Amino acid sequence: MIVVIVITGIIGGIVASFIGAPVQGYIDSARRAELTDIADTAMRRMARDVRIAVPNSVRVPDALTVEFIPTKDGGRYRAGSGGTGNVLDFGVSDGSFEIIGSGIAFTQNVDYIVVGSTQSDAVPPYDQTANGVLRLYTGATGTLTVVNFTNTALPIWAELPSQRFDVVDGAQQAVTYRCENVGIVNGTGSGQLVRYWNYGFTHMVGATSAILADKVSDCVITYDLPNQRFGLLTVRMSLTSENESVSLYNEIHVNNVP
Numbered sequence: 414m415i416v417v418i419v420i421t422g423i424i425g426g427i428v429a430s431f432i433g434a435p436v437q438g439y440i441d442s443a444r445r446a447e448l449t450d451i452a453d454t455a456m457r458r459m460a461r462d463v464r465i466a467v468p469n470s471v472r473v474p475d476a477l478t479v480e481f482i483p484t485k486d487g488g489r490y491r492a493g494s495g496g497t498g499n500v501l502d503f504g505v506s507d508g509s510f511e512i513i514g515s516g517i518a519f520t521q522n523v524d525y526i527v528v529g530s531t532q533s534d535a536v537p538p539y540d541q542t543a544n545g546v547l548r549l550y551t552g553a554t555g556t557l558t559v560v561n562f563t564n565t566a567l568p569i570w571a572e573l574p575s576q577r578f579d580v581v582d583g584a585q586q587a588v589t590y591r592c593e594n595v596g597i598v599n600g601t602g603s604g605q606l607v608r609y610w611n612y613g614f615t616h617m618v619g620a621t622s623a624i625l626a627d628k629v630s631d632c633v634i635t636y637d638l639p640n641q642r643f644g645l646l647t648v649r650m651s652l653t654s655e656n657e658s659v660s661l662y663n664e665i666h667v668n669n670v671p
Contacts, residue, residue, distance in 0.1 A: 448628065448652040448659040455606050455626040456648060456663045459590050463646055467527050467579050468671040471644060472535040473636040477592040479646065482527070482538055482614070485582040489513040490528070490560070492576050499559060501528070503572040508551070508564030513576070516556040523583030524550040526562055529571025530579075530671050533638055537571075539587065539614040546571050547581075547614065577671055587614045590625075592632030592650070602653040604629030628652045631660070642670050 459479075463471065466481040473479050490501045491511040501510035528546050530538040537545045543566050552561030560578075588610045595604035605624050612620035630653035637645045644667030651660040 445657065445659055448654055448657075449661070451626050451628070452650055452652050452659065452661045456650070456661055458608070458625060459648065460663060460665045462588060462590075463665045463667060466667065467530055467538045467581065468669045469530045469533055470527075470535055470538040471636060471646060471667050473634055473646075476633050476635065477595065478589060479591075479634050479636070479648075480587060480589045482581055482587050483585055484527075484579045485524075485585075486517050486580040488517055488578060488580075489576045490578050492572070501567075503529075503567045504569045506564050506566050509559060509561045512558045512560060516558040517560075517580060518556045519550050519552060519554065519560070519580070520583060521554045522549065522551060525581040525583060525586075526550055526560060526578050527581060528567055528578045529573050531570065531573070531641075533641060533669070537568075541565065541614075544568065550580075550583075573671055575671065579671075585610050586612065589617060589620075590634075592629055592634070595629055595632050597630045597653055600653070600656040602628035602630035602651070602658075604632065606632065606650065626650070626652065628654050630658060636667075638669075643667070644669055 462483050463481060465484050467484055470482040471479065491498045491513055492500050499509055499511040501507060526548050527538050530546050538547055539545065541547045541563065546567060548562040548565065550560065550562050588608065591607055593605050593607055597603060606626040606629055607622050608625050609617050609620040609622045612618060629650060631651035633649045635647050646665040646667055648663045651658050
């Protein structure tokens, strides 16, 4: 029995030496795949939101944060003096206009509209005063061809040849992506990429949030505005687990043509 036990132990040691490396390799590959999948899913969600953002609403207050206003629809307003129909006037109080084309689904006192967001400083689309271009939709709920909104005069510079306006989902409002607690603790990333929404357009008080990625060990968000019509949001993010890291880099085109 002793001889059998010794021989079995020797054989087991030999087998373990052969299969140990492949098993460890599989575990390492599975860990890297999991980290890559987490980061890629988060990046895709962010890119999808940014691509439908209100023109010139993207702003990056620091290297860990990006904020913007996503849209749910858009159309063209009727314009022109002396014409027929309900036209949109600028510089004077006007609380309604007619949509050129098919109707758009609105929710009363929930949705917002943005008209003529052209300023690259990303301030007017968050401003509901006469200096901004954000207005609360006040008409009936339903699919309509006439838009009623807060009767505050829109600035003259917001009138554009494209006659374009955007509809902002009131259930989303402004959206913020932020990397928090970034670092490494005991070989694993301690940070998270968090999405905030439904907090209005100023401060993130009472915001709804969701964690899109964990184990974040490094995160850098930058926004380059090479010209008035084009922006490039870049996101570099590293995830670490058990002293092994994966890094992803993503460039997101921002269309700032209102």
